[in-house]
Amino acid sequence: MVDKLLLAPGSAPDPLVLAQAVARGMLDKDRAAQGLGVQILDVQAGGAVLSMRVRADMTNGHQTCHGGYIFALADTAFAYACNSYNIKTVAAACTVDFLAPALEGEVLIAEAREQTLSGRTGIYDVRVHTNEKTIALFRGKSHRIGGHVVDI
Amino acid sequence: MVDKLLLAPGSAPDPLVLAQAVARGMLDKDRAAQGLGVQILDVQAGGAVLSMRVRADMTNGHQTCHGGYIFALADTAFAYACNSYNIKTVAAACTVDFLAPALEGEVLIAEAREQTLSGRTGIYDVRVHTNEKTIALFRGKSHRIGGHVVDI
Amino acid sequence: MVDKLLLAPGSAPDPLVLAQAVARGMLDKDRAAQGLGVQILDVQAGGAVLSMRVRADMTNGHQTCHGGYIFALADTAFAYACNSYNIKTVAAACTVDFLAPALEGEVLIAEAREQTLSGRTGIYDVRVHTNEKTIALFRGKSHRIGGHVVDI
Amino acid sequence: MVDKLLLAPGSAPDPLVLAQAVARGMLDKDRAAQGLGVQILDVQAGGAVLSMRVRADMTNGHQTCHGGYIFALADTAFAYACNSYNIKTVAAACTVDFLAPALEGEVLIAEAREQTLSGRTGIYDVRVHTNEKTIALFRGKSHRIGGHVVDI
Numbered sequence: 001m002v003d004k005l006l007l008a009p010g011s012a013p014d015p016l017v018l019a020q021a022v023a024r025g026m027l028d029k030d031r032a033a034q035g036l037g038v039q040i041l042d043v044q045a046g047g048a049v050l051s052m053r054v055r056a057d058m059t060n061g062h063q064t065c066h067g068g069y070i071f072a073l074a075d076t077a078f079a080y081a082c083n084s085y086n087i088k089t090v091a092a093a094c095t096v097d098f099l100a101p102a103l104e105g106e107v108l109i110a111e112a113r114e115q116t117l118s119g120r121t122g123i124y125d126v127r128v129h130t131n132e133k134t135i136a137l138f139r140g141k142s143h144r145i146g147g148h149v150v151d152i
Numbered sequence: 153m154v155d156k157l158l159l160a161p162g163s164a165p166d167p168l169v170l171a172q173a174v175a176r177g178m179l180d181k182d183r184a185a186q187g188l189g190v191q192i193l194d195v196q197a198g199g200a201v202l203s204m205r206v207r208a209d210m211t212n213g214h215q216t217c218h219g220g221y222i223f224a225l226a227d228t229a230f231a232y233a234c235n236s237y238n239i240k241t242v243a244a245a246c247t248v249d250f251l252a253p254a255l256e257g258e259v260l261i262a263e264a265r266e267q268t269l270s271g272r273t274g275i276y277d278v279r280v281h282t283n284e285k286t287i288a289l290f291r292g293k294s295h296r297i298g299g300h301v302v303d304i
Numbered sequence: 305m306v307d308k309l310l311l312a313p314g315s316a317p318d319p320l321v322l323a324q325a326v327a328r329g330m331l332d333k334d335r336a337a338q339g340l341g342v343q344i345l346d347v348q349a350g351g352a353v354l355s356m357r358v359r360a361d362m363t364n365g366h367q368t369c370h371g372g373y374i375f376a377l378a379d380t381a382f383a384y385a386c387n388s389y390n391i392k393t394v395a396a397a398c399t400v401d402f403l404a405p406a407l408e409g410e411v412l413i414a415e416a417r418e419q420t421l422s423g424r425t426g427i428y429d430v431r432v433h434t435n436e437k438t439i440a441l442f443r444g445k446s447h448r449i450g451g452h453v454v455d456i
Numbered sequence: 457m458v459d460k461l462l463l464a465p466g467s468a469p470d471p472l473v474l475a476q477a478v479a480r481g482m483l484d485k486d487r488a489a490q491g492l493g494v495q496i497l498d499v500q501a502g503g504a505v506l507s508m509r510v511r512a513d514m515t516n517g518h519q520t521c522h523g524g525y526i527f528a529l530a531d532t533a534f535a536y537a538c539n540s541y542n543i544k545t546v547a548a549a550c551t552v553d554f555l556a557p558a559l560e561g562e563v564l565i566a567e568a569r570e571q572t573l574s575g576r577t578g579i580y581d582v583r584v585h586t587n588e589k590t591i592a593l594f595r596g597k598s599h600r601i602g603g604h605v606v607d608i
Contacts, residue, residue: 031209032218057183060231066184067243068227072220079212079219091219093549093597095247095399097427097445099420115431116403116438123401123441125429127419134420137427139443141401141549245397245445247551249579249597251572267583268555268590275553275593277581279571286572289579291595293397293553335513336522361487364535370488371547372531376524383516383523395523399551 013152015045019084023048025150026080033076036069040080046114046124048080054106064101070108071096074126074138077112081124082142083149089122092143100133108135120144165304167197171236175200177302178232185228188221192232198266198276200232205259216253217260223248225262226278226290233264233276234294235301241274244295252285260287272296317456319349323388327352329454330384337380340373344384350418350428352384358410368405374412375400378430378442381416385428386446387453393426396447404437412439424448469608471501475540479504481606482536489532492525496536502570502580504536509563520557526564527552530582530594533568537580538598539605545578548599556589564591576600 013021023043027033042049052073060066075094082089102108108128115123126138165173175195179185188210194201204225212218227246234241254260260280267275278290317325327347331337346353356377364370379398386393406412412432419427430442469477479499483489492514498505508529516522531550538545558564564584571579582594 026212030212030218032212032221035209036220057187060178060182060184062240062242066182066224066227067231067246068188068220068224069184071223071227071246072218075218075220075223088214090214090253091250093247093249094219094223095245095443095551097245098243099422099425099427101242115441118403118438121403123403134422137419137443139399139441247399247595251574251577251579267593270555270590273555275555286574289571289595291551291593330516334516334522336516336525339513340524361491364482364486364488366544366546370486370528370531371535371550372492372524372528373488375527375531375550376522379522379524379527392518394518394557395554397551397553398523398527399549401549402547405546 018086018152019043019045021152022084022086022149023080026083032072036072038073038076041109043080043084045084046081046117048077048084048112050077050080050110052108054102054104054108056104059104064103067098070098070102070128070136071138073108073110074128074136075140077110077126078124078138078140081112081114082122082140086149086152087144088147088149089142089144092141094138094140096136096138098136100135102130102135106130170238170304171195171197173304174236174238174301175232178235184224188224190225190228193261195232195236197236198233198269200229200236200264202229202232202262203259206254206256208256211256216255219250222250222254222260222280222288223290225260226280226288227292229262229264229278230276230290230292233266234274234292238301238304239296240299240301241294241296243292245293246290248288248290250288252287254282254287258282322390322456323347323349325456326388326390326453327384330387336376340376342377342380345413347384347388349388350385350421352381352388352416354381354384354414356412358406358408358412360408363408368407371402374402374406374432374440375442377412377414378432378440379444381414381430382428382442382444385416385418386426386444390453390456391448392451392453393446393448396445398442398444400440400442402440404439406434406439410434474542474608475499475501477608478540478542478605479536482539488528492528494529494532497565499536499540501540502537502573504533504540504568506533506536506566507563510558510560512560515560520559523554526554526558526584526592527594529564529566530584530592531596533566533582534580534594534596537568537570538578542605542608543600544603544605545598545600548597550594550596552592552594554592556591558586558591562586
């Protein structure tokens with residue numbers, strides 16, 4: 001990864017390459033996402049697509065995936081999307097609508113897309129779905145706190 | 153617990169005793185909450201107070217508790233509050249505002265209180281805090297799907 | 305309008321024609337939207353585009369458009385989109401993020417698009433913007449109560 | 457009002473007197489709230505109670521109060537609460553859950569209370585109700601932009 005980011009003096013990194021380097025750098029340090037088994041399917045400037053398989057230990061008393069884990073997947077996709085410019089950014093607020101239950105063994109896909117970014121504030125929408133159904137819609141508001149996410 | 157709920161024929165259970173039995177019954181089956189180390193501090197009809205210690209594996213790339221785990225704690229308190237009448241109830245939507253970071257080792261308290269309950273729909277507010285600061289405010293909308301949570 | 309909807313016995317109306325008839329029928333009865341000067345720019349099944357000019361009497365103590373009027377425009381676009389199938393549908397919940405102020409005299413455009421519709425519940429996103437900037441992002445959750453909006 | 461706020465040199469105004477002066481000063485300049493017939497019932501530091509009667513021109517195609525006007529009332533109570541310290545503050549985001557319809561002629565009460573205020577960000581909850589029922593629950597996030605609301 002470092003090799004890909006070796007830059008000629010004064011040149012700016014390619015936004016796509018940068019976004020991918022940031023996401024991999026974040027996942028390397030993100031014990032929470034690692035513990036969830038989150039996989040990165042795609043990353044670009046302002047966007048991220050992640051997957052997570054619902055394990056037995058993610059189910060709740062209703063025998064379906066605990067909302068907290070659906071949220072955690074969506075929130076992680078949001079984090080990778082809003083940090084993709086390599087400026088440290090945190091979640092200020094999130095809303096989530098749960099539309100269908102997710103069952104043990106199902107693979108959930110979370111697709112995060114930037115809706116707006118102005119100054120230090122951005123809005124990102126995340127759709128969590130399986131191949132057949134939409135599980136949840138998530139909207140996150142981000143706040144840039146500054147500093148780099150990864151060294152380049 | 154079963155002893156406490158033994159009822160004279162035709163009598164209704166005490167709401168407080170019922171709420172506590174439901175919460176314990178839910179936690180017994182809730183592998184997600186168990187895995188998070190969630191403790192029940194208090195439960196009553198329409199309310200619940202839970203705690204969770206932030207472990208290293210709950211931290212993210214910014215070295216603070218992943219928002220997904222803060223959400224999961226709040227969502228669990230919400231679930232125990234809205235299921236406290238022993239009628240199966242699920243989360244329809246949630247919003248969360250993150251106000252301060254939570255650090256590894258800190259013990260988070262989540263206090264859920266019913267704001268309104270009418271027909272099948274309820275609104276519950278959860279405040280997640282440490283002894284010194286408010287970490288997050290969460291609002292959940294619940295939807296009753298019917299059936300009992302625990303057998304009484 | 306009635307002419308357009310005259311149908312051969314047993315035939316279903318064209319979704320686009322139906323959506324447009326519903327929107328016009330709603331605006332005819334919607335004194336609130338009329339009072340706001342709301343104009344229908346486009347309507348389709350699951351979507352609506354409306355406009356509203358910010359009048360002096362819509363401004364607040366900060367000399368910008370009162371958030372209530374921005375919300376009202378977005379909420380109206382949401383209503384026309386979620387009622388476009390001619391099944392009476394109401395707002396259950398809404399979230400709005402205010403991103404830039406709107407000034408007196410500016411013309412606001414609200415574009416509502418259906419994100420998901422399953423059973424009685426739908427999610428609709430509305431972007432309120434001028435030609436130059438995004439003013440607000442709105443998300444509405446709809447609930448079908450049944451019955452027709454307009455007679456066809 | 458000016459008389460009440462005459463201060464000895466170097467003294468700070470009483471928080472309650474200040475909050476009331478700010479609310480009256482805001483309403484004097486707030487053409488939107490005036491047009492809605494909003495009345496101030498009570499104001500204090502971090503809180504406000506307002507009322508509004510649902511007029512015929514506030515009703516929508518479903519013959520109930522347009523959600524935009526319910527929102528506008530709640531948003532105004534939120535604004536008066538979060539500006540009560542006489543530091544200019546705007547709404548960053550709001551969520552609203554609509555729980556029961558409001559009918560023409562009903563008087564709506566909106567009670568705003570501060571939940572948290574830290575740095576430039578605050579969270580305020582507003583309950584909109586009649587004497588018999590809760591109409592809506594609203595939550596607003598505020599952002600201080602600085603400067604005084606009224607001259608003292």
